[in-house]
Amino acid sequence: MARDGHIDIETLDAYLLGKLGEAEAEAVRRHIEGCVLCGLELKRLQRFAALDSDEDLARTAEWIYARRKLENAYRDKIAPAATGEAVERRSRAPRGARALGWLVPAAVMAAGLVIIGIFSKQEDSPVIESARRVMRGTPPVRYEIELVEPVGEISAPPAVFRWASERGDDRYTLEIFTPTLSRIYLASNVAGPSWTAPDSLRTIIKPNVVYLWSVRGHRGLERASVSPNGWFKIARKPMIPK
Amino acid sequence: MIESVQTATDEALAAEIAREPSERLCTELFRRYCKKIYLWCFGYSHDVEDALDLSQEICAKVFRSIGSYSGRSRFSTWVYQVTRNHCLGELSKRRMRWRDRLISFEDSAGEEALETKIFSRLDEIGDIGKILTAAREYMSMEELEAFVLHYHEGLTVNEITKIVGCANATGARALIQSARRKFGRLVEEKDFGHGS
Numbered sequence A: 001m002a003r004d005g006h007i008d009i010e011t012l013d014a015y016l017l018g019k020l021g022e023a024e025a026e027a028v029r030r031h032i033e034g035c036v037l038c039g040l041e042l043k044r045l046q047r048f049a050a051l052d053s054d055e056d057l058a059r060t061a062e063w064i065y066a067r068r069k070l071e072n073a074y075r076d077k078i079a080p081a082a083t084g085e086a087v088e089r090r091s092r093a094p095r096g097a098r099a100l101g102w103l104v105p106a107a108v109m110a111a112g113l114v115i116i117g118i119f120s121k122q123e124d125s126p127v128i129e130s131a132r133r134v135m136r137g138t139p140p141v142r143y144e145i146e147l148v149e150p151v152g153e154i155s156a157p158p159a160v161f162r163w164a165s166e167r168g169d170d171r172y173t174l175e176i177f178t179p180t181l182s183r184i185y186l187a188s189n190v191a192g193p194s195w196t197a198p199d200s201l202r203t204i205i206k207p208n209v210v211y212l213w214s215v216r217g218h219r220g221l222e223r224a225s226v227s228p229n230g231w232f233k234i235a236r237k238p239m240i241p242k
Numbered sequence B: 001m002i003e004s005v006q007t008a009t010d011e012a013l014a015a016e017i018a019r020e021p022s023e024r025l026c027t028e029l030f031r032r033y034c035k036k037i038y039l040w041c042f043g044y045s046h047d048v049e050d051a052l053d054l055s056q057e058i059c060a061k062v063f064r065s066i067g068s069y070s071g072r073s074r075f076s077t078w079v080y081q082v083t084r085n086h087c088l089g090e091l092s093k094r095r096m097r098w099r100d101r102l103i104s105f106e107d108s109a110g111e112e113a114l115e116t117k118i119f120s121r122l123d124e125i126g127d128i129g130k131i132l133t134a135a136r137e138y139m140s141m142e143e144l145e146a147f148v149l150h151y152h153e154g155l156t157v158n159e160i161t162k163i164v165g166c167a168n169a170t171g172a173r174a175l176i177q178s179a180r181r182k183f184g185r186l187v188e189e190k191d192f193g194h195g196s
Helices: A009-017 A024-032 A036-053 A053-061 A063-083 A083-090 A095-100 A103-120 A128-135 A199-204 B008-019 B025-045 B048-064 B074-092 B095-106 B109-127 B128-135 B141-152 B157-164 B167-192
Strands: A145-149 A152-154 A160-165 A171-177 A183-190 A192-194 A210-216 A230-234
Touching: A009 A024, A009 A036, A024 A036, A024 A103, A036 B025, A036 B074, A036 B128, A036 B141, A036 B157, A053 A171, A053 B025, A053 B157, A063 B025, A063 B048, A095 A152, A160 A210, A183 A199, A183 B109, B008 B025, B008 B074, B008 B109, B025 B048, B025 B074, B048 B074, B128 B141, B128 B167, B141 B157, B141 B167, B157 B167
Parallel strands: A152 A230
Antiparallel strands: A145 A160, A160 A192, A171 A183, A171 A210, A210 A230
16 A cells, blocks of 8 residues: 555545545545645645636636647647557558649649739739739728837836827727737726826736737727737746845 | 447546547547646646646647556546646756746745745755655644645645635635744754755
């Protein structure tokens, strides 16, 4: 049962499940009462089993965002390695087929270029005209607000948010998001191109997490001016020398 | 041969994957364990991206070494072991980084200095078993547990609250603080770690 004076994990597992005989269970109980490491191991095992239902921790750990990333990693890397599919696929494909594999997309691309060439010689081709319409499309967004601070890595929670507006709007709306794009703060009707962060925001913002922020400007009934998304992150504190 | 993947036990899935891995079975096992593994890693790393890196490595390791699962415990216990060992291994590689994070939880400069001193004494003494034996007469079991989880394994106060079973984070914080005070006294009185 014991190894290095401690209870092995299989016995602890059986103890948790109530599978041990009375005498053995009593011995485990007595050992745990006096052994911090075995007592902790038992508590950790119980905690591991209960992790799934800890919604608070899931929120703090941004599980929804993490799950998507993990599922992608599983699909792209872990599953192929686990099932040996990638290796199998490579080994199943005949050498000639592998060598010719790139020829198919290349042929399709060449045929497309030839067709475009033929149509481009006809001045009023309807295909070219509709393509031109698509190309004209919606003009790209023009950012009339430039974010000044905080931008990039910073050493402490931001005290002030500043931006510069080309057209000088009357009031502004500022939004701050987590990396999963859930909004953590909205400040509306800000009078000038800066905003002092309240203490409530400074306590929400955690070190080493990237936050996104953006500003919209409003002037009368005109369309809103916009900024690109900026980001900031509170860098870890510098190491403290021993 | 497994007929219904959804109703199959973890142990049956693991045995079948070890015999003949298939994407269907692996996906089901991944679905059952990825959240547990990720949240456990987050408890150690306190950081989403670090926890993602760690949990990807652990998931890959679980599938890679699934053949070594002997069936002597529940499969979840085996996964716990793989997860915990991997996290502790990474923790010792990145020791200075997570200690820096722990120190940054403390508010005043005096607290920071005390934390730094404790870490340096822990490094000098080295063996956690030796510390626990000596500290047994100074600290209660709960204080010892909180001390190990906080200073040796780098867990957050919230996570310690849940493992030790405190009613709230204030209780766990009080345990850590009194353990820290008593550890300071122990080091002064016993002077262990200096050639003993």
